[in-house]
Amino acid sequence: MNYENISIERENGIAVITINRPTKLNALNKATIEELHKAFKSENEDRSIKVIIITGSGDKAFVAGADISEFANFSIKEGGRLAAQGQEMLFDFVQNLETPVIAAVNGFALGGGLELAMSAHFRIASDNAKMGLPEVSLGVIPGYGGTQRLPQLIGKGRAMEMIMTAGMIDAPTALSYGLVNHVVPQAELLDLAKNIATKITKNSSVAIGKAIQSVNAGFEEGVNGYHTEIRAFGECFGTEDFKEGTTAFLEKRKAAFPGK
Structure with missing residues (x-):
């Protein structure tokens, strides 16, 4: 463009x-x-x-x-x-x-x-x-x-x-x-x-996006930032980035996050 x-x-x-x-x-x-x-x-x-x-x-x-x-x-x-x-x-x-x-x-x-x-x-x-x-x-x-x-x-x-x-x-x-x-x-x-x-x-773009969402929630009126964090934390467990990050940690290697 x-x-x-x-x-x-x-x-x-x-x-x-x-x-x-x-x-x-x-x-x-x-x-x-x-x-x-x-x-x-x-x-x-x-x-x-x-x-x-x-x-x-x-x-x-x-x-x-x-x-x-x-x-x-x-x-x-x-x-x-x-x-x-x-x-x-x-x-x-x-x-x-x-x-x-x-x-x-x-x-x-x-x-x-x-x-x-x-x-x-x-x-x-x-x-x-x-x-x-x-x-x-x-x-x-x-x-x-x-x-x-x-x-x-x-x-x-x-x-x-x-x-x-x-x-x-x-x-x-x-x-x-x-x-x-x-x-x-x-x-x-x-x-x-x-x-x-x-x-x-070098970090998980999916997790970073959810972290941004959670931090911002703490400054929004009528929104419970802790609840947003809990939901976003749970959602991370269903991502390919979470699977890769934890597997890489256990295998003592650097993660190659797919961003999914």
């Missing part, structure tokens, strides 16, 4: 999706969100892809925000629809993907950009990265899950401060907050992401 705003590279079971709008600092417009949805869906359905890395082109920005010109004149109804459709199409979709997603934050991750990074299963950042949710400075609030995911990741108080001040934090602060897992020089960012991804590819 040909894309205008993103590119995809695949190697050794790892897909790297790069948002490629450098003149707009990779800002998310409607077309880019639609392309990202299609790309994540396609890579998730490809059995050969075990991990997806999402990053931005250039050395300045992961995603510098949403394309404000697209919604500056929206009505209340249109604004609500924008948030609902965006969350369903991309942000919630990524969070609940069975294939693990790593956000490699290579510069500014602001507004919708930080919300996209937070939708990933975890984040690593370059040492020049800056992150923030500046929406209140425009008279609006984060609408792509930012008010929900940021407190989950860094705590209510810190999230409130970031949202209310509309300020940015640097990469070391993001690391100390637990917003990102690692900070490295920009030249080393993709190598680190691929190194972590390679470790993930």
Whole structure:
């Protein structure tokens, strides 16, 4: 599939999706969100892809925000629809993907950009990265899950401060907050992401998908995460990956998971 705003590279079971709008600092417009949805869906359905890395082109920005010109004149109804459709199409979709997603934050991750990074299963950042949710400075609030995911990741108080001040934090602060897992020089960012991804590819993709489902359940209102875990744990026993993993362990060899 040909894309205008993103590119995809695949190697050794790892897909790297790069948002490629450098003149707009990779800002998310409607077309880019639609392309990202299609790309994540396609890579998730490809059995050969075990991990997806999402990053931005250039050395300045992961995603510098949403394309404000697209919604500056929206009505209340249109604004609500924008948030609902965006969350369903991309942000919630990524969070609940069975294939693990790593956000490699290579510069500014602001507004919708930080919300996209937070939708990933975890984040690593370059040492020049800056992150923030500046929406209140425009008279609006984060609408792509930012008010929900940021407190989950860094705590209510810190999230409130970031949202209310509309300020940015640097990469070391993001690391100390637990917003990102690692900070490295920009030249080393993709190598680190691929190194972590390679470790993930050696494990059962079926089990990883069920682990993602179980962890996410603990953050969903009205859902008992423990019950989800118990059900998913039991389901693992009926998979070929479980049979291969336990057999390999008993035979003292490395498992070759079929991903079924």
